[in-house]
Amino acid sequence: MNDPVRPLPRTDEFDTQEFWAGTKEKEFRYQQCRNCDTVIFYARRHCTGCVDGDLEWKIASGRATLYTYSVVRQSYHPFFRNQVPYAVAWIDLEEGPRILSNVVGVSDPLKDIHIGMRLELEWEEHDALCIPLFRPSTESS
Amino acid sequence: MSQKRDAAIVGIHEYPSRDVEGEVSPLQIKAESAAIALADAGLTWSDVDAIYDAGEGGGMAGLTMAEYFGLSPRVINTTNVGGSSYEYHAAHASRDIKAGKARVALLTYGSTAHSNARAIGVGGRGGASMHPAENMDAYAGMTLIANYAMVAHRHMHEYGTTSEQLAEISVATRMHAMRNPEAVKAMEDLEFLDIRETTIADVVNSRMIADPLHLLECCMISDGGGAVVIAAPEVARNCKKPPVWILGSGEATKYPMNGGDITTSAAAQSGPLAFAEAGVTPAEIDVAMIYDSFSITVLALLEDLGFCPKGEGGRWVEGGRLRFDRPSDGPALNTDGGGLSSNHPGMRGIFLLLEATRQLRGESTAQVADAKLAIAHGNGGMLGSRHAAGTIILGSD
Known part of the structure; x- marks a missing residue:
């Protein structure tokens, strides 16, 4: 029987898959809105700060x-x-x-x-x- | 002052057993509690025209519960915001009655969490789901208790709050529990080791579960349930028991925010809304039924609801201030024994309404002399991350 392992996230979850893809490259990716500067974390497709958001991925x-x-x-x-x-x-x-x-x-x-x-x-x-x-x-x- | 008299709690029942030994279902607890609560009001099934349900009995709750009860409601509301669901239900029932959409509203809860051996407090919240927030959090192994413990730690760091101050909450609720035969029976049935009034030393010397929270700062895991009947004024005036009026309500949510303050809960928004609507102030409240999942929950909520300034809760609760027999010091806390010492089947919010009603009827086992105003504040979800707050202000005639 295998040893129990840490519960791992799913890599196919729609909002967070880009974050988890980044971890493979050992990059901590987060989003910031070019329009209103809001930092979005956890990742989403929409800006929570403005309704005409323009999200860009950054690396912490x-x-x-x-x-x-x-x-x-x-x-x-x-x-x-x-x-x-x-x-x-x-x-x-x-x-x-x-x-x-x-x-x-x-x-x-x-x-x-x-x-x-x-x-x-x-x-x-x-x-x-x-x-x-x-x-x-x-x-x- | 002319206060709202739009809707009143007219019937209540608290399911007495905290350990049904797997022989009763949540649905049966809900229906039995509903029948007794309706009888308490002098009403019957056919009077009910609105049901409020958090869905713990299964899917499509509005439909399936109507059938199970044998009702044909004209209002169905299935808001589920965890343990605060019942404060939301009370608020929504009050609105629906005021709007003329309903006359008699039925709220029910049933859970066999203890019989199911659900490890609510220290179980792994692991296993990634498809909700993005869960998909970020699950790997860290945060237990439910650790979630609240992180609020306590930050509160201690910012305000100098001590474990001894937090223990005051456990000591006061246990004192009240020892006066409540159903709470004592609960502790016996759940095999508490040492059933008696506790001291601050007992609490801080109990086993650490997740720093800085000790065993006696954590709620029990029980079975249980109950029902509340809320009615329009013309119905309430003719019920068997004196009406307990819903004077005001507030709802709010909070979730992790970059740079946010974890020590302040959604109660800081829902509390002022409820007090403003009721036209009363925290200083006037006689009984505070505050969701006591953990000691820190109560401390943070008392501050956020305005009983004392933010950060001063630790000093404010010192010296047994929250006991039922010290009405001049402010409200008595959780006079049924609370989640810490009477029951916590998972979503405790309905019991806050039940005991607040008992107090305003003069029926509590830790009765506050001449109690006229009570607050019931539910916190659903998790205090240290995402949670929903529901505040209800109740008053007797």
Whole structure:
């Protein structure tokens, strides 16, 4: 029997397929409207800021800040039950998108994670796509 | 002041069992509750001309529930916004009655979440669906509790809120639950380990489920259900029980926004709408039935509804302020024991209307002396991401 794996997104979902296609190239793609500058994330075909939107795809730098998080101690999910304790977080990318992800690359998630900390993107590789995760920034601030 | 008297809650029933041991269906809970609520009002099936249903009994709920009940309603409303659905139903029933489209509205809920062994709180919300937002979120392994815990963490970071302050909410609701025989029975049936009034130390020393939320800050997972009958004034005046008037309502939604403030919920929009329509202020409210999925839910909602300024909720709830026997300090919280200590079958909003009605009739087991005004605020979906808020202001004659 195979080990349980992280639940992976579908690559054929109409709105988000371009984002997930980008992860294969290790690009964090997001949309911005040329008309009204609104940053759209998660991806959609329409601009949420104006009705004559003109969306363009951009690539985020991967530099980010931790907005808030929780360390999960208990999960019944077949994959995540073996990951506890692990950190889920809302993360603000420098360019504006806020994404739900995990903070990884810390020795103790109970001690080494704090709101406001600088993060950087890390890709977890899978066959059809990569999953965007975040680790503490190695850049000096 | 002349307040609206357009529609009133005239009949209620709360299904007593929280553990039906798989021997009763959600549909049966809905119908049994409906019959008893109609009898409570002195009405019968043939009086009902409008049904409101969140669809938990199955697909095409407006059609299939009409048949199941054996009704021919002229109004069908199947709004589903999770746990706040019943506040929306009450608001919509009030509007439909005022517009002359309905005279007697029936709201029902039934769930066997406990019997089904649904892991609502810590189950994987994994498995990508075809909704784009789900397709972005599922990989991170966010449990329901972690979603709310992230609100609590940010609230602590911004305002200095402590776990001890959040624990006040669990302590107050447990105190109220211990006075409610149905809540005590619920805790027995669901095999709570230590059924008694709790202290702040009990709460903060209970097991951490998702930082910073402890076990005793999380609602139970029960079976249950209930029914509410709402009627036009000319019907309400002739019912068996005194009418509980729907004085005002508000609805709002919130979802993740780039750069948004996770500590402020949609209640900040729905609350002022409801208070303005009712022509009352938070300071006048005697009973606050606030959706207590978790401790932080109540704290954020109390602030957003205007009981205290944003960020001051932690200090505001200190010292047992929310107890039913301290009416001079502001409203009593969740006097039935709430989702934390009485029942939570998945969508708790109907129980907020039920206990608020009991209070305004003088029928609560933790009765607030001379209660005249109550608020019922439902939060459906998830506080830390996308949720719907429904606020109802209720008043007795």
